[in-house]
Amino acid sequence: MSKVLLKGNETIAEAAMRAGCKLFFGYPITPSTEIVEYLAKHLPKGGGTVLQAECEVAAINMCFGAAAAGARVMTASSSPGISLKQEGISYLAANELPVVIVNINRTGPGLGGLGPAQSDYFQSTKGGGHGDYRLIVLAPSKAQELYDLTMEAFDLADKYRNPVLLLADGFLGQMMEPVQLKERKEENLPPKDWKTDGCKGRAKRKIASYFLVNELAEEGCRRWQAKYDQIKEAEQRWESFYADDAEYLLVGYGTCGRIAKSVVLNARKQGIKLGLIRPITLWPFPVKAFTSHFDGIKGIVTVELNAGQMIEDVKLAVNCRVPVHLYSRQGGMLPHEREILKYVGQVFNLPVRGEA
Amino acid sequence: MQKVFGRPKGLTEIPFHYCPGCTHGIIHRLIGEVLEELNIIEDTIGVAPVGCAGFSLDFFSCDFVGAAHGRAQAVATGIKRALPDRIVFTYQGDGDIAAIGTSHAIHVAARGEKITSIMVNNAIYGMTGGQMAPTTLTGQVTTTSPYGRDNAVAGFPIDLPKTIATFDGAVYVASVSVDSPKHILQAKKAIKKAFQVQQAGLGFTLVSILSTCPTNWGMSPVDSLKWLREKMIPVYQMGEIKVSEEVKGL
Numbered sequence: 001m002s003k004v005l006l007k008g009n010e011t012i013a014e015a016a017m018r019a020g021c022k023l024f025f026g027y028p029i030t031p032s033t034e035i036v037e038y039l040a041k042h043l044p045k046g047g048g049t050v051l052q053a054e055c056e057v058a059a060i061n062m063c064f065g066a067a068a069a070g071a072r073v074m075t076a077s078s079s080p081g082i083s084l085k086q087e088g089i090s091y092l093a094a095n096e097l098p099v100v101i102v103n104i105n106r107t108g109p110g111l112g113g114l115g116p117a118q119s120d121y122f123q124s125t126k127g128g129g130h131g132d133y134r135l136i137v138l139a140p141s142k143a144q145e146l147y148d149l150t151m152e153a154f155d156l157a158d159k160y161r162n163p164v165l166l167l168a169d170g171f172l173g174q175m176m177e178p179v180q181l182k183e184r185k186e187e188n189l190p191p192k193d194w195k196t197d198g199c200k201g202r203a204k205r206k207i208a209s210y211f212l213v214n215e216l217a218e219e220g221c222r223r224w225q226a227k228y229d230q231i232k233e234a235e236q237r238w239e240s241f242y243a244d245d246a247e248y249l250l251v252g253y254g255t256c257g258r259i260a261k262s263v264v265l266n267a268r269k270q271g272i273k274l275g276l277i278r279p280i281t282l283w284p285f286p287v288k289a290f291t292s293h294f295d296g297i298k299g300i301v302t303v304e305l306n307a308g309q310m311i312e313d314v315k316l317a318v319n320c321r322v323p324v325h326l327y328s329r330q331g332g333m334l335p336h337e338r339e340i341l342k343y344v345g346q347v348f349n350l351p352v353r354g355e356a
Numbered sequence: 357m358q359k360v361f362g363r364p365k366g367l368t369e370i371p372f373h374y375c376p377g378c379t380h381g382i383i384h385r386l387i388g389e390v391l392e393e394l395n396i397i398e399d400t401i402g403v404a405p406v407g408c409a410g411f412s413l414d415f416f417s418c419d420f421v422g423a424a425h426g427r428a429q430a431v432a433t434g435i436k437r438a439l440p441d442r443i444v445f446t447y448q449g450d451g452d453i454a455a456i457g458t459s460h461a462i463h464v465a466a467r468g469e470k471i472t473s474i475m476v477n478n479a480i481y482g483m484t485g486g487q488m489a490p491t492t493l494t495g496q497v498t499t500t501s502p503y504g505r506d507n508a509v510a511g512f513p514i515d516l517p518k519t520i521a522t523f524d525g526a527v528y529v530a531s532v533s534v535d536s537p538k539h540i541l542q543a544k545k546a547i548k549k550a551f552q553v554q555q556a557g558l559g560f561t562l563v564s565i566l567s568t569c570p571t572n573w574g575m576s577p578v579d580s581l582k583w584l585r586e587k588m589i590p591v592y593q594m595g596e597i598k599v600s601e602e603v604k605g606l
């Protein structure tokens with residue numbers, strides 16, 4: 001099939017429809033709004049439903065209901081809206097309901113700005129809502145990945161009965177890039193034998209996360225954690241770029257991962273053995289990427305659009321056996337390739353030519 | 357021997373664990389009877405709130421979902437939009453629907469969401485131990501209004517059904533009570549009507565039911581019924597508050 005030119009947010013919306021998403025509940029917020037707009041225009045034509053909720057709290061809880069009823073459902077927002085959704089996300093995780101949530105990260109905290117930022121890394125990967133839960137967090141870095149990972153998000157959600165978060169930023173959401181609209185491949189997914197859609201011909205079912213007996217509550221917690229362990233083992237994803245023989249590594253996801261690729265190529269031209277690990281799953285964090293590349297590595301620089309959040313996971317992954325530094329831009333600013341390379345030269349005492 | 361009275365099929369066998377004399381049990385029974393009489397048990401999905409009413413999850417024999425505090429109507433919206441041919445109802449306390457969930461209460465009514473909400477108004481927060489609710493009467497003593505609800509500080513009681521009735525999407529709104537056999541029969545009629553209106557797909561329906569909380573009111577069950585009758589009924593507009601033209605034609 002031929003390629004089409006779409007905005008990043010439209011790409012996500014198109015992929016959702018082709019993944020069989022039948023319902024979307026949302027509330028507009030820049031820079032994610034094109035998702036609800038695109039779906040409002042196209043989803044009802046195929047018999048789907050788009051409802052503009054009264055607020056994000058309502059939207060995520062509508063998703064809760066639709067998922068409980070067995071439907072494929074999505075919501076999308078940006079940072080302050082995602083904060084409002086945290087209550088619902090915690091309940092989705094507790095009730096093991098498959099919902100796809102898109103966060104086109106704004107700068108933050110507070111109302112923030114619209115430029116590209118990765119300041120919601122902690123919120124996305126470490127909870128955000130209350131309780132000991134995990135989301136599967138996917139971090140695309142280009143249009144084709146926005147498309148492919150959105151489609152896959154629905155399957156992962158159904159496979160593990162878990163909410164999946166697609167985390168991108170205003171740069172990815174707003175840019176236009178050609179994308180190939182692939183058809184959905186049939187996955188062998190478990191039957192939804194838990195959904196509450198009316199008890200015809202079977203015993204009543206209930207979906208709830210309220211435990212009055214501590215013993216039962218602990219049993220529930222253990223079950224969730226066992227599932228999370230299984231996901232950690234099976235779903236770590238990353239892209240390795242010139243990492244096999246690297247002496248120094250960049251680690252960056254999303255927009256930073258994209259910029260870091262050019263940095264690596266420039267460094268290689270100068271004879272510096274720089275490589276890149278680009279995490280594609282932020283949770284589970286691709287720890288395996290570091291164990292497999294570890295031996296020759298002398299130092300790591302994480303490139304982040306925040307004050308240094310992913311760096312904590314990188315340090316844990318390498319168990320403090322190599323120095324890990326941070327190159328950060330914030331507030332919607334993007335780093336220049338040249339700046340990153342200069343920083344690499346500085347912290348590792350490498351000769352880097354000026355205009356790399 | 358002929359059986360003349362039994363548990364309606366709309367209820368499970370699980371014994372209620374509401375406090376003695378609490379009228380949640382009566383309201384459950386009425387809904388259970390309506391589900392059976394309309395033969396909709398297998399087509400119905402209930403949504404439970406947080407609060408004493410949250411126990412309803414176990415007691416009805418239809419599928420049930422437990423929502424976060426105040427979110428039952430948003431969850432019900434999601435279920436109904438996914439499964440438009442099913443019957444979806446929420447069973448909520450007054451704190452749930454008229455405090456933390458107010459925005460959803462207003463917007464399901466404005467949208468004419470084809471669901472039924474049962475609001476159980478006991479003028480207090482039951483489960484958390486008797487704090488002030490938006491429905492607490494002026495002067496009523498609760499743990500967070502220990503000197504009696506002072507309107508200058510805490511505002512005035514909210515009569516939610518009256519507000520909801522002003523929205524075009526709300527087609528049937530009733531306020532009933534379960535303090536006496538006569539009122540119980542009226543309550544049942546209102547509940548049944550609300551479900552029938554939903555079956556006909558006409559719009560949003562709300563039945564508010566005045567209920568007792570002997571435990572947190574600090575009264576005997578009998579005195580509670582008397583207090584409800586003498587103090588609450590005069591404050592809240594009772595009866596069928598709104599019956600739209602389509603509903604009249606039903």
Ligand SMILES: Cc1ncc(C[n+]2csc(CCOP(=O)(O)OP(=O)(O)O)c2C)c(N)n1
Binds near residue numbers: 409410425448481
């Ligand atoms: C977000 C949130 N806030 C507060 C609570 C605590 N809480 C549980 S029940 C309840 C009040 C319920 O009152 P009402 O809805 O009137 O129901 P009742 O118990 O009287 O049936 C509160 C505040 C909660 N569970 N979740």
Ligand code: SF4
Binds near residue numbers: 379570
């Ligand atoms: S606390 Fe009040 S509302 Fe709750 S079960 Fe007891 S009497 Fe009923």
